[in-house]
Amino acid sequence: MRYLPHSKKNREAMLATIGVNSIDDLFAEIPESVRVTEGFGLPDHATELEVDRYFRSQSAKNLAASEAAFFVGGGAYRHHVPETVNHLIQRSEFLTAYTPYQPEISQGTLQALFEFQTQVAQLYDMEVANASMYDGSTGTGEAVLMAHRATKRRKAIVSGGVHPQYVEVIENLSDFGSHQVVKLPANPTGVEDIISQLDKETSCVVVQTPNFFGELSDFTKLAEAVHAVKALLIVVVTEVVSLGAVKAPGAMGADIVVGEGQSIGVGLNFGGPYVGLFATTKKLLRQMPGRVCGETVDADGKRGFVLTMSTREQHIRREKATSNICTNAGLCTLAFTIHMSLLGEVGLRKMAMASHNAAVVLAERLAKIDGVEVLNTSFFNEFTVRLTGKNANDIVNQLADDKILAGVPVSRLLPDAGHDELLLIAVTETNSDEDFDRLETALKGAVS
Amino acid sequence: MSKYYTEDHEYVFVKGDIATLGVSEHAQEQLGDVVFVELPEVGVTFEKGDEFAVVESVKAASEVYAPVGGVVVEVNSALEDAPATVNEGAESVGWFVKIKMANPSDVEGLLNVEAYGAHIAD
Amino acid sequence: MSADKMNNVGRPSTPNAVASNEAHPTFTGNKALQINEPLLYEVGTPEQTGVDIADPRKATSRLGDLARSEPIGLHGLSEPETMRHYVRLSQKNFAIDSGMYPLGSCTMKHNPRINEKVARLPGFADTHPLQPQHTVQGAFEVIETLADWLMKLTGTEAVAMSPKAGAHGELCGMMAIEAAHRAAGNAGKRTKVLIPESAHGTNPATAVFVGYQVQTIKTREDGTVDPQAIKEAMSDEVAAIMLTNPNTCGLFERDIMEIADIVHAGGAYFYCDGANFNAIMGRAKPGDLGVDAMHINLHKTFSTPHGGGGPGAGPVVLSKALAAFAPVPFAKRDGGNIEMVEHKEGTKSFGRMTAFHGQMGMNTRALSYILSHGQDGIRQAAEDCVLNANYIKASLKDVMSPAFEEQKEGFQRPAMHEALFHDGFLEGTGVSTLDFAKAMIDEGFHPMTMYFPLVVHGAMLIEPTESESKASLDQFIATMRDLTLSAKAGETERFLGAPFYAPMKRMDETLAARKPILKWVPAPQ
Structure with a gap:
């Protein structure tokens, strides 16, 4: 087997050094009744060629975004990732290193994390960011728990504009932690009354911009009202590229900003791995979950970076830890940072505007079709349309057969909520005019 | 001023009905470099035995329990920016909080200087 | 041979005769292959970019009054500068590919590159979790095949594929256990979890996340858990035990089956921390040992790269007693079609742990490793x-x-x-x-x-x-x-x-913790 270096002769020599006769002696502690002596009815080892062939055949059964006119968003977006990113993250020294516990021989990972934290803090316009969470949804769940710890209250109010699967993650954690969740109904107009729900039991309010339906909101007034009852405002951002064009949550008074970072550097990956971005204020720093990288000096006074503030974490604090999280999204943070370094402020803004303007152009074209209504007043690169009298899910399935991935039917995430006609359409700089033509023609045919 | 200690290395220095709370010199030595102290706010009330602060070194975080109960009247804000103050003088400049004691009898059962000295010598 | 015709004015081919070969400090502070590299923010500028993006189409803004007008502060690098910056950084890292990495509990094994190749095939890397299910059947089949291997290797009935890391898997397993207690009408009655003192820190942290209190069990002098200690700790308040096997001392818990029996007899469940599954895979099935739930670290046992701290993946195998409570989404085969069940309504599932389907990119890599090895x-x-x-x-x-x-x-x-x-x-x-x-x-x-x-x-x-x-x-x-x-x-x-x-001398971790500097800020003007 190509991954195992030992020859039979070496194995025998090593057994002799240990002082046992056979390898079975080393497994003698396993109770005899449960020792596995036969195979599992599964295949034996395979050549690299065979493995490659298997995966290529499975891959070919899927409709890849690159083969389709692609408009799917709903919390994961397809942007172009430069090849440089893919090359650099496969450098052995990044790819096959562990969590940087030995800072003297991990400065590559650590300095990149420090750059990552800086980029996230800037994008969100917040004071501090951590070294990442698993993804946006789990990060949001943790943000709510953090607010509960900081305020010593246990009630979260969740806007109807928050991604429905993120809400399910919050609800699940709250269910087991015996916390209260007040969930407002999902509403494509983005208009809802949160302020009247605030009370002295409220630990936090969770909102999202652009929201699940694509609508943009200014939370400045909400932040004031939330702070007036000494609660915290958590703002979720599922499309990080929007921050190259849209006012940052930190500038609206957010206390915790959390979101998904996969748009930058990571790609679609059929849902994971992704990278959760998490930022907060200095005041709440000690309540923040996850790994944090900080600047220091070595014995010669030379600047370097270490993991720090680890007393909040599970390996030291055990049952009193801020979270059970152990890893961060490691290589995905690196991909994010490298891509963001390539973009710089200039590139990010241009990519954001290319996505936004493309979405505006498409929305205007689709709005002209009889039976298609664009519901948003404002949006970044994703908007909601009503396909009057039609089931959006059926249309999406039907168009997929012509290699048009038209978007996310709202009912896929919110079944039985009366949203069967609604379709989310996401647009990025990767969409061509031909994609637009195909979607427009196909939708025209489908709704007529 | 009367000085008392707990077996867990908290101290309370009592003067009138005002008690100064912190961790002992011995505790400071055991902890090593203190990097952060989490303190309650002025006005907070706690009872004897309640957790009222957390002291962190690089590798450990320890809860600090109140040797006596009362309401916080002053916190040592120097610790916020300079947690090393605890290492410089745990039982002097590195005090944590001053409280107005609720029950003077709370000090009963605590160790005096000699008893604490014997306790840490064990 | 005519020596006078040879070119002997060229480069010397032996080292110079010098008085001393002692190193001297360099002007740059660099040491040949070890090059100091400033921060991105010190080598890049706000004006620089390393990508060419087509000009945006002409359109009227729909951002309302929410356009971002203030500078963000990001710095950029050209493509060659980016390459050099991150290559130089990479050279400051130790890695499995360059040397032995014997970190106990972390299983730093070889990371095959065929895994990287197959994970990047467009059918996996360039598909969206919300595109119609009939367009991603190949991806579902990979998930199903990996799940099948994991169940067979562990002798269990079900596997939750969405947890994103080992600790997330622990959370999943403990949630399934609590869901089972609730379904049995024991909501709020079983509040304690038994955890040996040798456990990973994630175990107690996870138990608390699910609302349990932790009761620590002393480890016996030989490094294993004494069934007698479990017997004494058992009560109708105990929900589960969390035990690592092989344990964190690198030992097989030799009384594990007796412990499982005691726990089950007391109406509780057995969560096994599977961090060390590498030692027994193919030689013992955790299901046979009495385990009800166990996470498998794909990044440890099944060679997906650690990537400097992630991403990982933590599928959780479940016994028959817990199988029904697995989180959504889960795959269900109906003839030639695989359906991913995405909503808990109408099932016993305890709910959702993450958006989408979990770590697909880790699933492909792990299955590639498994197929390469075979049973x-x-x-x-x-x-x-x-x-x-x-x-x-x-x-x-x-x-x-x-x-x-x-x-x-x-x-x-x-x-x-x-x-x-x-x-x-x-x-x-x-x-x-x-x-x-x-x-x-x-x-x-x-x-x-x-x-x-x-x-x-x-x-x-x-x-x-x-x-x-x-x-x-x-x-x-x-x-x-x-x-x-x-x-x-x-x-x-x-x-x-x-x-x-x-590349660095010993680092001052105290300074880092006392005065946290967690991001770069521009020098004051």
């Missing part, structure tokens, strides 16, 4: 990792201090995949476990796990994995012996200031 190779890998750990232990036990008494005299009780030592052999030398570890860096090895498990003083937990050749192990053993003898001979300078040859 025969997987068993051989477990045997080799156990062989390697015992070989290290046997070769060092006369100079270092094996962790448990009974292992001192000759071979008595095998370790599994890890060799554990305490710092007794350093007593009186003035050298600590940390100093010893830093000296290993100078010798070209990544240190082992230190000061864990907590039950062993100054612990050194060495996990070589099956990827190391005998030659590599012999070199490691020789180095450990040399260092040990050096420490015992009083050569403390080698240790106290170590590392001397790494």
